[in-house]
Amino acid sequence: MEEEKIGYLGPKGTFTKMAVDSLFEEGSFISFASIPACLDAVEAGEIHTGVVPLENAIEGSVNLTIDYLVHYVNQSIIAEMTVPIRQHLLVHPAYNGEKITRIYSHSQAIAQCHQYLHKQYPEAELKYTASTAKAAEIVSSSDPSVAAIGNHLAAEQNHLTIWQENIHDYDNNHTRFAVVQKTPHTIKVNDLPSRQKTTVMITLPQDYVGALHQVLAAFAWRKMNLSKIESRPLKTGLGNYYFLIDVEQPYDQVLFPGVKAELEALGCQMKLLGTYPSYQIDLSAPVRRT
Numbered sequence: 001m002e003e004e005k006i007g008y009l010g011p012k013g014t015f016t017k018m019a020v021d022s023l024f025e026e027g028s029f030i031s032f033a034s035i036p037a038c039l040d041a042v043e044a045g046e047i048h049t050g051v052v053p054l055e056n057a058i059e060g061s062v063n064l065t066i067d068y069l070v071h072y073v074n075q076s077i078i079a080e081m082t083v084p085i086r087q088h089l090l091v092h093p094a095y096n097g098e099k100i101t102r103i104y105s106h107s108q109a110i111a112q113c114h115q116y117l118h119k120q121y122p123e124a125e126l127k128y129t130a131s132t133a134k135a136a137e138i139v140s141s142s143d144p145s146v147a148a149i150g151n152h153l154a155a156e157q158n159h160l161t162i163w164q165e166n167i168h169d170y171d172n173n174h175t176r177f178a179v180v181q182k183t184p185h186t187i188k189v190n191d192l193p194s195r196q197k198t199t200v201m202i203t204l205p206q207d208y209v210g211a212l213h214q215v216l217a218a219f220a221w222r223k224m225n226l227s228k229i230e231s232r233p234l235k236t237g238l239g240n241y242y243f244l245i246d247v248e249q250p251y252d253q254v255l256f257p258g259v260k261a262e263l264e265a266l267g268c269q270m271k272l273l274g275t276y277p278s279y280q281i282d283l284s285a286p287v288r289r290t
């Protein structure tokens with residue numbers, strides 16, 4: 001069988017790459033500069049599998065990923081992994097404590113360190129990059145008055161100094177990553193899943209009183225436990241939303257079709273985005289692949 005081609009949000013040194021290195025046992029790993037570039041490559045069949053960030057415990061959903069999966073590509077979530085996130089302030093090796101004028105990072109990372117930045121660097125200009133590792137790359141070739149927010153791997157890869165460790169505002173910082181495929185292809189992983197989950201997308205009819213209440217009731221009376229419900233704009237007009245619902249059980253041939261039929265009778269639509277194992281990654285002994 002052809003070697004698994006696994007794309008990820010790169011460059012090397014992103015949290016996504018750390019997550020990939022920890023979960024996958026084998027494959028060839030291909031870096032993409034942005035989430036859309038990675039998902040487009042899956043869609044075009046250039047790679048079998050894509051790994052992209054989905055949700056952070058401090059900042060919430062990675063809307064770019066969710067919107068792309070819902071509006072632009074036709075892919076399934078085939079696994080998810082939850083990874084601890086430690087953000088550090090990274091500086092040029094020549095930095096000597098002078099004033100930092102600009103700080104680069106991914107918008108999620110900047111948001112996770114908002115209080116820290118507000119208190120310690122209120123005057124620094126904040127610049128968004130496509131990933132934390134890209135921010136580290138920029139700092140490595142800039143003058144020492146700029147800094148990046150990223151992880152220890154990005155510091156190592158770009159020969160930067162960790163000026164301050166663990167600058168995220170809340171200790172319990174975790175990010176969920178989605179493993180997606182367009183065509184089913186076996187993946188080899190190092191870990192055992194902690195549980196199975198299913199994600200569905202639900203659209204409601206317009207102007208139907210109590211529709212969301214009835215959607216939730218369809219899951220509730222079947223004793224199906226929900227771990228997340230999120231609304232996002234359908235992009236068809238102000239006030240038009242869809243709902244993404246995570247259910248704490250695998251898809252089955254009785255309960256889910258039952259929910260679907262019940263919701264369709266109300267004029268709702270339900271689409272399966274994936275039914276998948278959920279892995280909890282421990283980065284205390286990270287695997288390093290070049």
Ligand SMILES: O=C(O)C(=O)C[C@]1(C(=O)O)C=C[C@@H](O)C=C1
Nearest residue numbers: 014015016053106108131132175
């Ligand atoms: O920039 C990276 O290092 C990423 O892997 C992306 C990303 C994200 O989009 O949430 C992943 C984990 C952290 O939450 C911060 C950034």
